[in-house]
Amino acid sequence: MRFRRWRLVAVVCLVLCALTACSTAQAPSRAPHPSPVSDVHAFDRFYDQKLVWGDCAPYATNGQSQDAFRTPGVECARLTVPLDYARPQGQTITVGVLRHKASDQTDKIGSLVMNPGGPGGSGMEAAAHLVQRVSGNAIGLRFDLVGFDPRGVGASQPRVHCLTDAERDAERQNDLGDGTSPGSAAAWAAQAKDFAGKCVQRTGADVLANVGTRDVVKDLDVLRAALGEKKLNYLGYSYGTQIGYSYAEAFPANVRTLLLDGAIDPSESQADSLVGQGNGFNRAFGMFAAECAKHAGCAIGQDPSRATQTFTDLISPLRNNPAPAGGGRKLSYDDAMTALVEAMYSQQSWPLLNSGLNLLRAGDGSVLMKLADGYYDRGADGRYSSLQDAYYAVRCVDNPRVTDPGAVEAIHQRMLTAAPFLGGGRPDEGEPDVCGAWPAASTSQPHHPTVPGLPPPLVISSTNDPVTPYQAGVNLAGDMGGGLLTYDGAQHTAFLHGNQCVDVNGLAYLVDGTLPPPGTRCPT
Numbered sequence: 001m002r003f004r005r006w007r008l009v010a011v012v013c014l015v016l017c018a019l020t021a022c023s024t025a026q027a028p029s030r031a032p033h034p035s036p037v038s039d040v041h042a043f044d045r046f047y048d049q050k051l052v053w054g055d056c057a058p059y060a061t062n063g064q065s066q067d068a069f070r071t072p073g074v075e076c077a078r079l080t081v082p083l084d085y086a087r088p089q090g091q092t093i094t095v096g097v098l099r100h101k102a103s104d105q106t107d108k109i110g111s112l113v114m115n116p117g118g119p120g121g122s123g124m125e126a127a128a129h130l131v132q133r134v135s136g137n138a139i140g141l142r143f144d145l146v147g148f149d150p151r152g153v154g155a156s157q158p159r160v161h162c163l164t165d166a167e168r169d170a171e172r173q174n175d176l177g178d179g180t181s182p183g184s185a186a187a188w189a190a191q192a193k194d195f196a197g198k199c200v201q202r203t204g205a206d207v208l209a210n211v212g213t214r215d216v217v218k219d220l221d222v223l224r225a226a227l228g229e230k231k232l233n234y235l236g237y238s239y240g241t242q243i244g245y246s247y248a249e250a251f252p253a254n255v256r257t258l259l260l261d262g263a264i265d266p267s268e269s270q271a272d273s274l275v276g277q278g279n280g281f282n283r284a285f286g287m288f289a290a291e292c293a294k295h296a297g298c299a300i301g302q303d304p305s306r307a308t309q310t311f312t313d314l315i316s317p318l319r320n321n322p323a324p325a326g327g328g329r330k331l332s333y334d335d336a337m338t339a340l341v342e343a344m345y346s347q348q349s350w351p352l353l354n355s356g357l358n359l360l361r362a363g364d365g366s367v368l369m370k371l372a373d374g375y376y377d378r379g380a381d382g383r384y385s386s387l388q389d390a391y392y393a394v395r396c397v398d399n400p401r402v403t404d405p406g407a408v409e410a411i412h413q414r415m416l417t418a419a420p421f422l423g424g425g426r427p428d429e430g431e432p433d434v435c436g437a438w439p440a441a442s443t444s445q446p447h448h449p450t451v452p453g454l455p456p457p458l459v460i461s462s463t464n465d466p467v468t469p470y471q472a473g474v475n476l477a478g479d480m481g482g483g484l485l486t487y488d489g490a491q492h493t494a495f496l497h498g499n500q501c502v503d504v505n506g507l508a509y510l511v512d513g514t515l516p517p518p519g520t521r522c523p524t
Contacts, residue, residue, distance in 0.1 A: 034085045034218035034221065034222075034250070039088075039089075042088040042089060043082075043088055043222075046080065046081055046082065046088070046222045047222060047225045047226075048225075049079070049080060049222075049226050050226070051077040051078075051079065051097065051226050051227070052077055052078075053075040053076065053077045053099065054075060054076065054077070055075070055076070056069035056074050056075065056076035056098060056124075056128075057069055057070075058076075059076045059096050059098075059124065059155040060155075061154060061155060061159070061385065061386070062379050062381070062383040062384070062385055063379040063380060063381045063383065064125060064377070064379050064385065065122065065124070065125050065154065065155070065385075068124070068125040068128040068129055069098070069124070069125075069128060071100070071128040071129075071131050071132075072131075073100050073101070073131065074098055074099065074100050074127075074128050074131065075098070075099055075100075076096065076097065076098050076099075076124070076155075077097050077099070078094040078095070078096060078097070078157075079094060079095040079096075079097055079148070079219070079222060079223050079226055080092050080093075080094055081093060081094070081095055081151070081218070081219045081222050083206065083207065083210055084206070084209075084210050085210075085215060085218050091206070093151060093156070093157060093158060093207075094156060094157045095148055095149065095150070095151055095156045095219050095223065096124050096148065096149040096154060096155030096156045096157075097124070097146060097147070097148045097149075097223065098123075098124035098127050098128060098146065098147045098148070099111075099127075099144055099145070099146045100127065100128075100131045100144065100145045101144050102140070102141060102142050102143050102144050102145075103135075103140055103141050104141045104142055107141075107142055108142055108143070108144070109142045109143055109233070109511065110143065110144070110229050110231070110233055110256070111143060111144040111145075111146045111224075111227045111229050111233065112139060112143035112144070112145055112146065112233045112234070112235055112510065113146045113147075113148065113220070113223065113224070113227075113232065113233065113234050113235070114126065114127055114130070114145070114146070114147055114234070114235040114236070114237075114240070115147070115148070115150070115234075115235075115236050115237070115239075115240035115243050115244075116147075116237050116238070116240060117236070117237045117238030117239040117240045117241075117262070118153070118238070118239050118387060118390065118391055118394070119150070119153075119213075119239045119390060119391050119393075119394035119395060119398075120153055120160075120385075120386060120387035120388065120389070120390030120391040120394065121153070121238075121239070121240075121387060122147075122149050122153060122154040122155070122385065122387075123147035123148045123149055123150070123240075124147045124148065124149050124154060124155055125147070125154070126147050127145050127146060127147025128147065130145060130147075130496065131145065133496055134496065137503075137507060138507040138510065138511050139507065139510065142511065143233065143510070144227075146223075146227065148219075148220075148223060150216045150219070150243070150390075150394075151210070151211055151215060151216060151219055152203075152207060152211040152386070152390050152393060152394075153386050153387075153390045154385065154386055158203065158204070158207055159203075159386050159390075160199070160203050160207065160208070160211060160386055160389045160390040160393045161199075161202045161203050161386070161389055162195060162198050162199040162202060162203065162388075162389040162392070162393075163195070163198060163384075163388075163389065165378075165382055165383055165384050167198075168376070168378075168384050168388065169329075169382075171191075172332060172334060172335055172338075172372075172376070173322070173330065173332045174191075175319055175332065175333055175334060176188050176191065185405070185409060188430055188433050189405070189433055189437070191430065191433070192430055192433035192434045192436065192437045193437045195392075195434055195437075196434060196437040196438055196439055199389065199392070199393065199439075200439050203389075203393070205439060205440065208393055208397070208438075208439065208440040209397070209440040209441070209443075211390070211393045211394060211397065212394055212397035212398050212442075212443045212444060213242055213243060213246050213394065213398050213443075213444060214246070214398075214443045214444055215443075216243055216246075217243060217246045217247040217250050217251070218250070220232070220234075220243065220247050221247070221250070221251050221254060224254060230254075231254060231255060231256035232247070232251075232254055232255055232256060232258075233256050233257045233510060234247065234255075234257070234258050234259070235259045235261075235495070235510070236258070236259070236260050236261070237261050237262050237493045237495075238261075238262040238264070238467065238468060238492065238493060239264060239394075240260075241260035241261065241262060241263045241264050241459075241468075241476065242264045242266070242398075244258050244260050244457070245258075245260065245266055245449050245451075245457075245476065245479075245480060246444075248449070248451050248454050248457070248480065249449050249450075249451055252451050252452075252453060252454045253453075255454060255455055256455065256513070257455065257457070257458075257509060257510050257513055258455075258457035258458070258480075258482075259457070259458050259460070259495065259506055259509060259510060260457055260458070260459045260460070260473075260476065260482075261459075261460040261461075261493045261494060261495045261506075262460070262461070262462070262465060262467065262468045262473075262492055262493040262494075263459050263461055263468055263472045263473040263475075263476040263477075264468055264472060264476075265469075265471075265472035265475050265476060266446065266447060266448065266449050266476065266479065267446050267447060267448045267475065267479070268446055268472070269399070269446050270395070270399035270400075270402075270431075270432075270435070270446075271402070271411045271414070271432070274411065274415055274431065274432070275411075275414045275415055275418050276418075276469050276472075277466070277467055278414075278415045278416075278417075278418030278419035279418045279419070279469070280465065280466040280467060280468075280469055281341060281344050281419055281421075281466045281467075282418060282419045282420065282421055283464065283466065284344040284464065284466035284490060285307070285308075285340070285344060285421040286304065286307070286421075287347075287464065287490055288343075288344065288347075288350050288353070289304040289307035289308075290304045291347075291350065292304075292307075292350070292354055293307075297354070297358065298354060299314070299354050299357030299358045299360075299361065300314070300354075300357065307421075308420055308421045311340070311357075311421060312421075314357060314360060314361060315333055315336040315337065315360070316333070318331060318332055318333040318336055318365075319333045322365070323360060323363055323364065323365030324363065324364065324365060324366075325364075325365040325366045325368070325369035326366040326369070329369060330365070331360070331365025331366075331368055331369050331372075335365075335368065335369060335372040336360070336365070336368050336372075338371075338372040338375050338376070339353070339356060339368035339369070339371035339372045339375070340353065340371075340421075341375065342371045342372065342374050342375040343371055344466045345466065345467065345491065345492045346491040346492065347489075347490050347491060348491075349371070352367065352371065353368075353371065355367055356368040356370075356371060376388060392431070392434050392435070392438075395431065395435065396434065396435040396438035396440070396442075397438070397440050397441070397442050397443050397444070398442065398443070398444045399435065399442055399444070399445070399446075400442050400445055401435055401436060401438060401441075401442060402432060402435070402436055403436045405436075408432045408433060408436055411432045412432065448479050449479050449480060450479075451480060451481070454480065454481065455513060456480075456481055456482045456483055456513075456515055457477075457480050457482035457483075458482060458483050458485060458505075458506065458509040458515055458516075459473045459476050459477040459480070459482050459483065459484050459485070460473065460485045460487060460493075460494055460495055460502065460506065461473020461474060461477075461484065461485075461486060461487070462486075462487045462488075462489050462490070462491060462492070462493070462494050463486065463487065463488050463489065463490075464489065464490035464491075465490075465491065465492050465493070466490070466492060467492040468492065470486075482515070483509075483515030483516060483518070484518075485502065485505050485506070485516050485520055485522065486520065486521040486522065487499065487501075487502055487521075487522045487524075488521060488522065488523050488524055489524045494522070499522055499524070501522035501523070502522045505520065505522070
């Protein structure tokens with residue numbers, strides 16, 4: 001599991017209304033220096049740069065981005081930033097940026113910068129996918145929609161790179177067990193050490209040391225200035241909410257609006273967040289089982305109380321006999337669990353999951369493999385995005401390391417208890433193991449943010465979000481002095497996913513900063 005990027009779920013409808021309140025864009029401000037340096041002009045070359053926009057095709061890194069970057073009207077550029085903000089005269093790197101201009105340039109409010117989460121999700125791809133959805137509403141009419149690939153991700157250079165495509169495929173087939181036996185625990189630890197070593201070898205220790213959220217928000221402020229914006233308008237989903245509240249802490253005077261959907265609790269430890277995700281996915285599985293039981297042909301039966309055991313019995317044979325999945329590939333036990341987790345992100349994926357489980361019963365693993373590939377961001381061409389590698393690189397420097405093997409195992413035991421539907425597999429892909437072996441020191445730690453004077457953000461939280469629990473949104477809104485919009489639904493993130501109530505409130509906030517009345521709830 002991971003703080004997953006915003007999901008491009010199917011949409012029933014979008015609000016096609018343009019709200020009329022406006023704001024005038026102003027010249028960019030000189031921000032506080034991102035890091036203490038002796039030369040007060042050390043960052044001028046970054047803040048004063050002009051973006052050179054052009055064709056997005058050269059920015060594509062795989063089949064998914066190639067398709068996304070064919071969206072009509074999008075243009076791309078590279079933003080130059082320091083690799084290490086403590087050494088602004090040293091090595092530089094680039095951040096990929098995609099833009100679609102507002103259709104009404106005369107009444108434009110400014111740029112709306114968005115990030116879909118992950119960590120490791122491509123903001124460029126996500127923004128390109130959003131273009132059609134926002135066409136005709138307040139965002140498409142009055143904002144330049146901007147997506148960026150955070151440092152180390154996607155089109156940004158250099159990109160975090162740990163495993164080859166072939167190595168990632170092989171890892172998915174490698175069943176190391178649940179880690180409860182000495183041999184299994186040792187195998188997980190060895191794989192984590194090998195993974196971390198390959199990340200250093202193929203990415204560079206200096207890049208890994210400076211790839212965390214601490215540095216991403218500094219890049220975001222440089223981007224704000226390069227876009228010509230005095231104040232930032234920001235839309236963050238899932239991990240993107242962490243970028244948003246971290247930016248607000250670093251540059252509170254440079255914020256106009258922050259819409260944070262699917263919030264991460266900034267005060268929560270890495271272990272507690274993983275356990276919380278386990279609880280969330282387990283709750284979503286129970287809801288899936290209850291809904292499935294109402295229909296004939298439910299792959300896990302008509303008795304929801306037996307759903308966990310039925311699912312476990314169905315996928316357990318895959319440990320020794322992976323199922324054919326087409327194209328010479330085999331569906332492993334871990335891939336079957338990953339397919340289930342992928343489907344829990346949205347109720348709209350539940351019918352596909354049920355179909356895949358029924359096909360697996362007949363010996364066909366192809367549908368479940370497609371779901372698992374979606375989770376890992378593997379394209380039809382067999383190429384993976386940088387999502388997985390960048391995920392670990394960011395998570396492991398954003399949180400204090402846990403190196404004691406006993407403490408790591410205690411985290412795993414808590415997670416397995418929280419998510420019994422996973423049938424004894426490790427639901428976190430070994431994150432505590434990997435981060436325990438990570439070569440770079442942490443650059444952040446859990447805390448309660450305090451940002452006096454910040455314009456109130458809008459936090460959207462779904463009551464049955466399996467990834468980022470509802471209470472996390474409540475806590476973040478309270479910490480930031482913001483408004484809370486509750487969505488009564490079982491999916492991860494809600495804004496621009498087709499709920500008219502959510503979209504109307506979100507659009508009103510972005511246009512003129514109007515928060516919904518306290519206690520506002522949006523039904524499914």
